[in-house]
Amino acid sequence: MSEKTRKAFLDDAYLTACEGKVVAINERGGIILDCTNFYATSGGQPGDSGHLERADGSRIAIATTVNGADKSEIVLVPAEGEALPEVGETVTGHIDWERRYKLMRMHTACHLLSVVCPYPITSANVGEEESRVDFDIPEAGVTKEDVTEQLMALVNGNHPIYSQWITEAELDANPEIVRSKNVRPPRGLGDIRLVCIGENAAIDSQPCGGTHVSETQEVGEIHIGKIEKKGRENRRFRMRFGPPPAQ
Secondary structure, three states: OOOOOEEHHHHOOOOOEEEEEEEEEOOOOOEEEOEEOOOOOEOOEOOOOEEEEOOOOOEEEEEEEEEOOOOOOEEEEEOOOOOOOOOOOEEEEEEOHHHHHHHHHHHHHHHHHHHHOOOOEEEEEOOOOEEEEEEEOOOOOOOHHHHHHHHHHHHHOOOEEEEEEEOHHHHHHOHHHOOEOOOOOOOOOOOEEEEEEOHHHOOEEEEOOOOOOOEHHHHOOEEEEEEEEOOOOEEEEEEEEOOOOOO
């Protein structure tokens, strides 16, 4: 039976510390809290790392965060050799904020890329310095220079980013908002979260449980480093922070 975890990061992605009570330690030594600001690996975004602070000031290093029996349960995976808290103990979770913020900026950039390239997404991986997004495109006819220019126009437009919730029935009535070709939002966990970009979602709206910045300008300078052909109709876009390298 899974333990439902309140996901504080859905309410505030900028929450660097969050108090929670230990409700279980699983058979692998994973720590499950009733509430956490640690994001679990999902949707191409890596799980958070950081540490738990105990009442006596001691720390438990957290190597990564994953989903448990289902996506309602979040499991904090301690680094090897770390002590485990007691069930019922209250701890404060501190995420590695520098790493998380890079992932928030990059995940947001991946959404912007799906606006510039409105094709089905076959795979995605969010990284701290480089991300990749694979699109189902026949002969693409796009260049990394053109895509970079359009990305930066969206970034510099400083559009607001926010979330809203819809029912599964509303999602069924608007299937086109799901960009992934192979993955669908989880069912049976309640309403579906949409990440929206622009006033009244004028630029984009798609299901996503990840963490994002609050306005596009926070993404910073970004560019397409490479577009690779990965099959007859698959193109891999590699996106990197910083300006394009000098020609």
